[in-house]
Amino acid sequence: MEIQIAVPSDSPALIELHSHLRRHPASKRIPLRLNARQTGGQMSAFDVLNAVLTNGAAYGSLAVSLAAFFEGRRARAGGGGTPTSVTLMLNGTPVTVSGGSVEDIERLIHSLAEGETSAEPAPDAGEPS
Numbered sequence: 001m002e003i004q005i006a007v008p009s010d011s012p013a014l015i016e017l018h019s020h021l022r023r024h025p026a027s028k029r030i031p032l033r034l035n036a037r038q039t040g041g042q043m044s045a046f047d048v049l050n051a052v053l054t055n056g057a058a059y060g061s062l063a064v065s066l067a068a069f070f071e072g073r074r075a076r077a078g079g080g081g082t083p084t085s086v087t088l089m090l091n092g093t094p095v096t097v098s099g100g101s102v103e104d105i106e107r108l109i110h111s112l113a114e115g116e117t118s119a120e121p122a123p124d125a126g127e128p129s
Helices: 011-023 055-076 102-117
Strands: 002-006 030-038 042-052 086-091 093-097
Touching: 002 011, 011 030, 011 042, 011 055, 042 102, 055 086, 086 102, 093 102
Parallel strands: none
Antiparallel strands: 002 042, 002 086, 030 042, 086 093
């Protein structure tokens, strides 16, 4: 499955996330593509990262890497900075994540994936944006 990852209104944070995912041991093998949207025929800032997750292990790998990304940004901000929110989207269903445990993030990813293969929402689905 291909999941879209966005950092709303923060292109530099999305580029930082892309770099983090490519370097982190848990996610460095996940195929990633950084995309920009076109406005008026011109390319604008990067606004979405596409990740191809082929199995449950890849879901866990992405969750571990996202949790590490959030922790690193909190640590650099001295623990008091504004948390970065990341929106995960699959088939038009967005879920916004701004932290949480690896297990919580992985559960949200699984919920999105289950929604792809089933007409009914998963009982553990996160709060849609």
